Amino acid sequence: MFKLHLAALSIFSALASVRGHGYVQQITAGSAPQRIVRAIPGNGPITDLSLIDVQCNGYTDGGVLGSTPAPLFATVAAGTTLGLNWTTWPDSHVGPMITYMALAPKNITTWLPGTSAVWFKVAQSGKTAAGLWASTDLLTASNSIYSFTIPAKLKAGQYIIRHEIIALHSATTYPGAQVYPSCIQVQVTGSGTSVPPASAMVAFPGAYTATTPGIVFNVYTNTSAVYPIPGPAV
Ligand SMILES: *[C@@H]1O[C@H](CO)[C@@H](O)[C@H](O)[C@H]1NC(C)=O
Numbered sequence: 001m002f003k004l005h006l007a008a009l010s011i012f013s014a015l016a017s018v019r020g021h022g023y024v025q026q027i028t029a030g031s032a033p034q035r036i037v038r039a040i041p042g043n044g045p046i047t048d049l050s051l052i053d054v055q056c057n058g059y060t061d062g063g064v065l066g067s068t069p070a071p072l073f074a075t076v077a078a079g080t081t082l083g084l085n086w087t088t089w090p091d092s093h094v095g096p097m098i099t100y101m102a103l104a105p106k107n108i109t110t111w112l113p114g115t116s117a118v119w120f121k122v123a124q125s126g127k128t129a130a131g132l133w134a135s136t137d138l139l140t141a142s143n144s145i146y147s148f149t150i151p152a153k154l155k156a157g158q159y160i161i162r163h164e165i166i167a168l169h170s171a172t173t174y175p176g177a178q179v180y181p182s183c184i185q186v187q188v189t190g191s192g193t194s195v196p197p198a199s200a201m202v203a204f205p206g207a208y209t210a211t212t213p214g215i216v217f218n219v220y221t222n223t224s225a226v227y228p229i230p231g232p233a234v
């Protein structure tokens with residue numbers, strides 16, 4: 001598999017002293033050009049879920065940088081499993097890992113989703129019955145590689161993949177949950193014809209609020225096996 005170092009790396013090298021969290025640093029795909037990830041300003045979180053920052057990151061600049069289109073996209077066949085390589089992630093930052101996609105209505109290298117409800121969930125992982133969190137337990141067990149599959153029936157076209165960790169170590173009240181999103185541009189190929197109905201679509205910002213189940217959650221005292229992953233169904 002081809003392994004790509006993300007353009008974001010060069011941005012982060014100047015930010016080595018930012019208080020540590022993390023971001024997706026690499027993607028594995030069939031044929032992945034560089035500059036497919038919408039650049040983000042650093043490795044910090046978004047906690048005000050009403051801001052555009054929560055869409056594609058951009059916590060220091062009002063979301064401008066995070067949502068700005070990248071010049072290129074990766075070409076991947078529907079049904080492909082992609083691996084996203086996270087930077088070293090603090091053990092304390094437990095929480096779910098969630099992936100959405102949005103079909104670009106025009107050239108993805110110029111498209112800004114804005115506040116439109118265009119995002120549908122394609123994968124989610126929260127807490128297992130054994131009490132293991134997607135982040136950090138499962139992520140660590142897989143050497144920091146998060147994997148998800150582009151739905152095999154998905155209609156061909158250009159999509160933004162929005163992948164995130166929601167860290168819950170400070171989520172006992174709102175604001176507190178820390179969202180770490182990354183947006184990746186892809187061209188999906190194949191003979192699929194499916195796109196989820198409008199009723200399955202959410203907006204960022206909008207999908208998460210202070211009262212969304214799983215946004216306020218006490219990971220220290222709530223030993224329930226069930227953690228309600230925020231957002232719509234897959
Ligand atoms: C993930 O990226 C790091 C940093 O570039 C690299 O050392 C590591 O080998 C990568 N993991 C995989 C599975 O490619």
Ligand SMILES: *[C@@H]1O[C@H](CO)[C@@H](O)[C@H](O)[C@H]1NC(C)=O
Nearest residue numbers: 070071072106107108109110
């Ligand atoms: C999409 O936009 C980019 C950047 O403006 C341009 O280089 C490319 O040719 C466009 N692609 C199509 C299919 O219009």
Ligand SMILES: *[C@@H]1O[C@H](CO)[C@@H](O)[C@H](O)[C@H]1NC(C)=O
Nearest residue numbers: 213214217222224226227228
């Ligand atoms: C644990 O979290 C679930 C889901 O948010 C909630 O319904 C339940 O009341 C919580 N339990 C405790 C003991 O706080």
Ligand SMILES: [Cu+2]
Nearest residue numbers: 020021090093
């Ligand atoms: Cu952190």
